[in-house]
Amino acid sequence: MKKRFLFRLFQYVLLPATMIMVYSCKKDNNDIGSGTGYYMRFKINGTQVEHKGQVEGTFDKVTALQHNTSLAGLKDAGAATKNNMTLLLATENETQPGLTYTSYTAGTSGTQKAKLVNLVYIDENGKNYLSWMEEFAPALPPGAETKATIKITEAASDYIKGSFSGALYNENYTTKLNVTDGEFYARRYN
Numbered sequence: 001m002k003k004r005f006l007f008r009l010f011q012y013v014l015l016p017a018t019m020i021m022v023y024s025c026k027k028d029n030n031d032i033g034s035g036t037g038y039y040m041r042f043k044i045n046g047t048q049v050e051h052k053g054q055v056e057g058t059f060d061k062v063t064a065l066q067h068n069t070s071l072a073g074l075k076d077a078g079a080a081t082k083n084n085m086t087l088l089l090a091t092e093n094e095t096q097p098g099l100t101y102t103s104y105t106a107g108t109s110g111t112q113k114a115k116l117v118n119l120v121y122i123d124e125n126g127k128n129y130l131s132w133m134e135e136f137a138p139a140l141p142p143g144a145e146t147k148a149t150i151k152i153t154e155a156a157s158d159y160i161k162g163s164f165s166g167a168l169y170n171e172n173y174t175t176k177l178n179v180t181d182g183e184f185y186a187r188r189y190n
Contacts, residue, residue: 040073
């Protein structure tokens with residue numbers, strides 16, 4: 001029951017709020033999508049996936065509670081509820097390019113546990129998969145991994161580049177997706 005509540009909370013509150021935030025920053029022009037050069041590519045269980053329909057987000061947007069970075073990559077700009085990868089990063093202090101942020105306590109140089117590192121993937125059928133922070137491990141089924149990373153390599157005034165990876169699960173934790181070799185070049189809106 002607790003596990004379903006956590007997933008429902010994310011599915012019905014956090015995910016829509018994040019998507020609204022990302023897409024509310026969108027400019028009204030027909031230039032978004034193919035031909036821009038922006039992309040998000042990654043492997044799911046070894047199979048290459050690439051999204052070029054709409055790849056955009058914000059970097060180190062300051063709120064009263066934290067510094068937020070959010071990115072979304074769509075395969076088709078007109079279908080946000082399918083073939084969508086969203087990356088969410090919240091840090092205590094200024095988000096640092098070159099630092100790998102993790103969803104787990106990291107003990108190696110160049111890595112840091114963030115307040116939030118979350119990957120959300122919506123497949124071609126509209127099915128949701130997401131990663132979890134280690135704080136949720138006690139509520140997850142035994143053996144469920146809480147590993148996700150996001151690294152911003154460049155943050156210019158008009159674009160963001162970086163990499164990501166993680167273990168994602170469906171609603172009832174029966175399907176695990178391993179996301180590897182993730183990289184993005186996204187339009188920046190803040």
